[in-house]
Amino acid sequence: MTRPMQRKATPSYRPWMIAVACLILGLGIGLRFLLPLLFSKKTEPADAFFIQPSTPVSPAPEGMVWIPGGPFWMGSDDDPEGIAPPHQVAVSGFWMDRTEVTNAQFAAFIRASGYKTTAELPPTDEELAQGDVPPERRVPFSVCFDPSGLPAGIDPNRSPPVWWKFIAGADWQHPEGPLSNIKERMNHPVVHISWHDAVAYCEWAGRRLPTEAEWEFAARGGLEKQEFCWGSQKQGTGGKWYANSFQGKFPGQDSAADGYRDTSPVGTYPPNGYGLHDMSGNVWEWCSDWYAGTYYHTSPKNNPKGPESGVAGRDTNQQAKVRRGGSFLCADEYCRRYLPAARDHNPPNDAASHAGFRCVKHGTP
Numbered sequence: 001m002t003r004p005m006q007r008k009a010t011p012s013y014r015p016w017m018i019a020v021a022c023l024i025l026g027l028g029i030g031l032r033f034l035l036p037l038l039f040s041k042k043t044e045p046a047d048a049f050f051i052q053p054s055t056p057v058s059p060a061p062e063g064m065v066w067i068p069g070g071p072f073w074m075g076s077d078d079d080p081e082g083i084a085p086p087h088q089v090a091v092s093g094f095w096m097d098r099t100e101v102t103n104a105q106f107a108a109f110i111r112a113s114g115y116k117t118t119a120e121l122p123p124t125d126e127e128l129a130q131g132d133v134p135p136e137r138r139v140p141f142s143v144c145f146d147p148s149g150l151p152a153g154i155d156p157n158r159s160p161p162v163w164w165k166f167i168a169g170a171d172w173q174h175p176e177g178p179l180s181n182i183k184e185r186m187n188h189p190v191v192h193i194s195w196h197d198a199v200a201y202c203e204w205a206g207r208r209l210p211t212e213a214e215w216e217f218a219a220r221g222g223l224e225k226q227e228f229c230w231g232s233q234k235q236g237t238g239g240k241w242y243a244n245s246f247q248g249k250f251p252g253q254d255s256a257a258d259g260y261r262d263t264s265p266v267g268t269y270p271p272n273g274y275g276l277h278d279m280s281g282n283v284w285e286w287c288s289d290w291y292a293g294t295y296y297h298t299s300p301k302n303n304p305k306g307p308e309s310g311v312a313g314r315d316t317n318q319q320a321k322v323r324r325g326g327s328f329l330c331a332d333e334y335c336r337r338y339l340p341a342a343r344d345h346n347p348p349n350d351a352a353s354h355a356g357f358r359c360v361k362h363g364t365p
């Protein structure tokens with residue numbers, strides 16, 4: 001008996017098998033094209049993550065110029081206090097005062113509002129509670145630069161700042177004390193202005209203080225990573241002076257080679273690339289931000305507004321606000337903070353003979 005020949009098996013494809021095969025094939029084809037799209041690196045330019053420059057949508061407010069905003073490099077490795085690493089941020093476009101607020105402008109505010117500045121008021125109970133307060137600080141006073149009586153050879157880098165004196169009766173109308181006045185200085189920047197005074201003026205004028213980032217963007221005048229607001233030339237090169245700073249031997253011997261030993265009329269020196277005068281020197285300018293030395297490490301990329309609170313100032317446990325731009329007292333051998341990247345900070349109730357401000361205004365109506 002022979003074994004019957006086994007029939008050769010023929011494949012039988014059921015419908016569900018065909019459907020699974022089609023599904024697998026479809027997934028493969030889909031993934032072939034989708035995966036590269038999902039995981040490929042974006043090729044957008046770095047600037048795409050920043051606010052871009054803008055043009056104004058309304059006529060220029062009186063005395064103001066348009067600052068277009070956009071990305072820029074803020075800070076510098078050359079900052080004298082080593083607290084300003086360069087980092088890219090961006091600001092929205094805004095209006096900014098062409099000059100620092102003058103005595104004439106501030107007088108109009110006082111006439112209209114009756115406002116009393118910090119220096120014209122007696123110290124608060126909180127200020128009096130800060131330890132031994134000498135008699136001249138128990139009455140209205142301000143801080144005046146006065147190097148008279150100091151040794152001729154004093155080294156400012158090895159001395160406490162003994163050239164600052166607390167003067168009873170010094171205020172914006174009496175910059176050197178009660179016997180001084182501003183009659184011949186109405187077009188000079190107002191001084192002895194606290195942060196609170198500056199904010200009060202801005203609110204009255206329908207304006208505000210600049211953020212620190214707005215201030216630096218404006219000060220750079222469209223130049224990138226330059227040492228000065230006007231570029232790279234040092235003050236006095238070829239007999240050209242770009243700002244009111246201090247020449248000679250600080251603190252007692254200011255040769256005033258730039259033409260002025262104290263404040264200068266606003267607009268005396270050439271404007272920067274945005275048409276702004278005195279962004280370097282003349283008087284310090286308050287910004288809206290609280291100060292923190294580490295803020296640049298955590299700053300948001302767009303429109304940074306400073307930390308939620310500030311660190312204590314140098315000579316007090318009060319928190320500090322940012323000031324920018326340096327003053328007529330900035331001397332290369334002692335204080336180079338008339339540079340666009342340089343930062344300063346003082347308690348908001350601090351008033352002194354080299355401190356003023358300017359305003360900004362939002363770009364949209």
Ligand SMILES: [Ca+2]
Nearest residue numbers: 244245258260
């Ligand atoms: Ca000067």
